[in-house]
Amino acid sequence: MIERGGYLPGLSVDEVEWQALYFDGVGSKFEIQVPLLSEDQVRTLTTSVRNAARTKLKAMPVAQIIEIIDCAINRLLDRNDPYRKKCEEILPLVTGYDAEMIRLGLTGYLKTFRKPELQKFLVEDFANPTILDDFQPVPKGGYARAYGPDLLTHIWSGNVPGLPIWSMISGLLVKAGNIGKVPSAEPLFAGWFAEAIAAVAPEISDCFAVVWWKGGNTRLESILLEGSEAVLAYGGNDALKSMRDRTPITTRFLAYGHKVGFGMISKDALDIQKGKLNAHKAAYDVMRYDQHGCYSPHVFFVERGGKVSPREFAEYLAHELDVFESKYPRRSLSDGDLNNIAAWRNEEEIKSFDDPAGGLIGSAGKSWSVAFVDHTERLSPSSLNRTIKVVAVDALAEVVPLIAPYKTTLQTVGISASPDQLFNLSNSLALSGVTRVSALGCMTKPEAGWHHDGRFNLLDLVTLTEIEQSAIDGADTLATFVD
Amino acid sequence: MTQEKIIETLLDFIVADDERAIVGSTTSNEVFNEIALELYRYQFSFNDPFRHFSSQRGRTPRTVKSWQDIPLVPINAFKKLCLSCCRPDDAPYLFTTSGTTETGVKGKSYHSSLDVYDASMTRGFKEFFIADRDSIEMSVLYPSEEVMPNSSLAHYFSLAIKNFGTPQSAYVMNHEGIDFEALFERLNEAEVNKEPHALLGASYSYIPLLEEMRAREISFSLPAGSRLFDTGGFKTKSNAPTLDDFYTDISRAFGVPRDMCINMYGMTELSTQFYDQGNVVCPSVKFGPHWIKTRVVNPVTGRELPQGERGVLAHCDLAHFNIVTSILTEDAGIATADGFKLLGRADGNDARGCSMAVEEFLNAAQT
Missing domain, CATH: 3.40.309.10 (Aldehyde Dehydrogenase; Chain A, domain 2)
Structure with a gap:
């Protein structure tokens, strides 16, 4: 069977042109098909993911999103699950890393995204996580609600298996529509994670997409960057600068450089x-x-x-x-x-x-x-x-x-x-x-809720809408019960 | 052995014009080995950093029994160590690398005499580029030796013109770049006079030339026997044409068949150059004369790899006698029956996680 990278809701396999990437497996070449999207297809995806997230994810309580992610993560932790099996079989071929190291590494990493850990993740950034669901009182007075971007773009890089889901989960927790671009060095895992989420919760299956293009394809990348409200980009400083230069000034650009x-x-x-x-x-x-x-x-x-x-x-x-x-x-x-x-x-x-x-x-x-x-x-x-x-x-x-x-x-x-x-x-x-x-011995295993590069994983993504006390006081004067 | 004696031996070996000189013949291999060991002993005695390096690798005149045992000096060491058998101050000639790989630090090759270098260049260039002719009219897309006194390539081109160029041969590059008017006029004349012409330059010099020709919508159809020479290849990945596209383009632009588009592979850290027999197929097979030998090795262990396996090129160049003969390059290659395929510089950034590359790290330093 040919393994395909990416996750493209609304696009059937036949509608997309595919390109083969080859990886030197043990004794044989391993082939992966990645999507060669047209400019129109990228444009359509940005619109459809944005719209779906606005209507579906934004309406979903964060507690329910946590349940969904927890279910998907548990599938990926279950060694009998088909996705988990694919991870264990294919990721060593693609990245060249030792199979046992990947297996243990994935387990150690994925378990930091189960429900209790996700709850930690939330409270690291929000004293009251329901601020993502509804207006909540804030210490200074008045009320506030936190909104994730309608469309959050992720530009992933590198070949360490699993890393993309860190930012993708952050995006989901703040109810953003997510489009992630996978690197050629490891183009699979993010797509599998997206499929696992879609399998658990078909109702939000069109709120995210995973795409690929050859690094340096600024044409397609720019379409995505221009359509985003926030961008999470990983890579070398030169690549990051090029992306930032093509991102509209009104779009939040969060760069994670090499360290x-x-x-x-x-x-x-x-x-x-x-x-x-x-x-x-x-x-x-x-x-x-x-x-x-x-x-x-x-x-x-x-x-x-x-x-x-x-x-x-x-x-x-x-x-x-x-x-x-x-x-x-x-x-x-x-x-x-x-x-x-x-x-x-x-x-x-x-x-x-x-x-x-x-x-x-x-x-x-x-x-x-x-x-x-x-x-x-x-x-x-x-x-x-x-x-x-x-x-x-x-x-x-x-x-x-x-x-x-x-x-x-x-x-x-x-x-x-x-x-x-x-x-x-x-x-x-x-x-x-x-x-x-x-x-020592824990350097490569950050704890759940780690502030990546010292930044706020979730808080950096959201925008607050505040209802000031004056508005509430004013409203009170107009209440039906006012004498 | 004294330096005079070494130079004499080498000149004799290089100009040897009989069967001995044919690559791979038993006699020439034996003589090669003898001279290589003699040079190793000479360099071990007079080149202090090399002696240190060799001893550290457990190699001394006692343990080095054949040219393959001579420790391979990585080209990076030409930047860090002062590799010379004579006092550097006494070396009348110094060739340096362009210094693009590491901030400001250049690799240096000190030459106590250029007699051997010149003989090596002349014999190789004649055999592999001039071939059937005695001379040819040349246009050189490179600054002259006066402009770039420490460039081995500038010296190389000066020898080419001096020894094999007709009196009309000329440099067509100055401080401002290529003198397009002069070049196009020369090429036009070659067409009209039906005189074979040789255009020589660094590979990257052809790129602005092709652009200019495209902009002016001109091309040439140089007379039969004309040839193109390029060297250096393309180091940066972005915007660089594939070799196949490159040779298609220059072949079309000048009307020179691809089997007459010769690529020279040389480096400041050598005194001898390799050539192919045209670029009908890329990557082409490169050949060197009988006083240089190339192996394809694992760069970490130095172990020689079997024919057909991809590794890094290591050369043993007898003509580089004042410095070191045996070097480890950073160029990937594959050994063939009688030469090697050059696959370009191997840099390790194809598979990298989110940890930082050295260059980027240095650039990020706040001094």
């Missing part, structure tokens, strides 16, 4: 037992999605003075990565990926000419690379696919100036330190642009 994460390990966390455990957790964060996540670590800053030295920590980390390789093999790499790794390794090798204690750990034949740097060095991105650097520092506080120039690129920091140190460091890190601090 860099790192880890910090205090000397208190470096006795023999904790050192090994932390190296295991650090290796886990590196292994997950081969560092392709915005929350993935690229450097671990390790404090000198513990029982385990930074160099020894780097060796533990190498060992743990080696162990993970047999359990969760690295994805198969393109020439370009290999070139990047070669370039990264070469650079670290050449640098180590002046740093006799530093250098690469392990042979070039491994599926991971660990470089140890025995002097202060600024943060820099790795070449991905399990290449990680350990930088020794005298005190973790020294790290702050090393990351300072990159304020706009920072997101997650995994920290293993004492409570005092954790809060002290977090204060300085926050000022340097870090928006999320997690434990």
Whole structure:
């Protein structure tokens, strides 16, 4: 059977032209059909999704939307469900990530969107979530109601499976009509999620759509951008700028650029037992999605003075990565990926000419690379696919100036330190642009309701309509019961 | 071995005009290996950063037994290390890369003498481009050596004109770009006089030229024996034509069949160039002369890949004697029976999640 990407309510398979995308599966090429939409079809979709959302989703209580999403998520969590089976079978072929890593990753991720978690999601942003359903009293006086956009556009990027549903669920919770554009690197999951929602709740099946076009097709993209009330865009800064430039000034444009994460390990966390455990957790964060996540670590800053030295920590980390390789093999790499790794390794090798204690750990034949740097060095991105650097520092506080120039690129920091140190460091890190601090081993698993890049997932999407107290007072004078 | 002796040996090997020189012959392979090992020992002795690099890789004159054992220096190292057997200050010639890949840092090749470079260029260019002729009238779409003294390509074109250009040959590019009037007049004359003409330039120089010709609605039908030369390919993805479209376009615009559209593959980090036998089929197979050998390797491990498998090109160029002979490029390729297919620069941005690319990261820095 040919797998088709996208979700196009109101358009039958025959009405759409399809294009094949090929992925190098194990031993064979895997084909996916993606829709080649015409300008008219994109225009029609924007109108129909907007209209459907206005009449159907906007009228639905948020509690009911939560029930629907919960049902769809539970299907995707059920290993016997056909959609779940497709995820487990096909996503490894498309993304190249290890099947077991995807299976566990999806479960861990999807379970953060069940009903109780969605409720958390709502109260993170709205003290009283029914403000999405009806006018509610607000502390300043008067009443307010929150409206999502009629049409919310999502431009997704990257190949980490599942990420698109984060924003799509946010859109649904605020009752927006949603059109998402999937990237060529992973064009399937968002469409399956849309189908699962439609299967659970056919009455809202035309309130969202999932489309595809080749990255850089500004013609189709502009039609969508111009028809939207809000845009959630993910990608590199150049791509984001191009999209923002084509978005009307009256449309809210929310950009989520690429990010860099790192880890910090205090000397208190470096006795023999904790050192090994932390190296295991650090290796886990590196292994997950081969560092392709915005929350993935690229450097671990390790404090000198513990029982385990930074160099020894780097060796533990190498060992743990080696162990993970047999359990969760690295994805198969393109020439370009290999070139990047070669370039990264070469650079670290050449640098180590002046740093006799530093250098690469392990042979070039491994599926991971660990470089140890025995002097202060600024943060820099790795070449991905399990290449990680350990930088020794005298005190973790020294790290702050090393990351300072990159304020706009920072997101997650995994920290293993004492409570005092954790809060002290977090204060300085926050000022340097870090928006999320997690434990080691949890960097790639944000908790439910996480404020992505420090922003409000839902609040950023809505517009408030306020009835001021004066209007209510005035109305009271006109009530039928007035004497 | 002294530098003088090395130059003498190389010149002798390069100009060798007998069966020995034919690519792949047993004798030439043996001589190649001998010279490569001799050069390795020379570079290990006199090129400090290379000795360091080689030792780090566990390779010393004791363990390097054949040219394939010589450690491959990644081209990036030409930016970070001062790779030269003579003191850089004593090197009369310096070729640098254009420095587009990393902010401002250029790869450097120091040449203590250009005798070998020139001999290598001249022999290769004659065999693969001039072929059956002694000379040809040339129009060069590239600035002269005086304008770009550190460009190996500018030097290359100056040698082409000096050794194989007729007296009427000329540069048709100046500070302001291509001198369209002069070029079109020259091409018109070639048509009228039925004199074969060679147009030479960087691949990207042809793009504005084609645009101008389209705008003026002109094309040429150059006489038989005319040929087109391009080099460098197209590095950026967006707006770049496919190779097939490119050769169709230039072939039509100048009336030169695609088997006479020759692409040269060279780099600042080498002293020898590769050529194809026209571009009827893209990507074409590239060939080099007998003093350079190419392998397709896994760039991380350096392991050689079997014929037909895609990897990264590694070259061993004896003519690059003052720097290092064996380099690891970032160009993807596939080995064929007698050459290799060049597949362009392999960059790893085709599959990337939401983590940041190095270049973008550096650009985002607030200094």
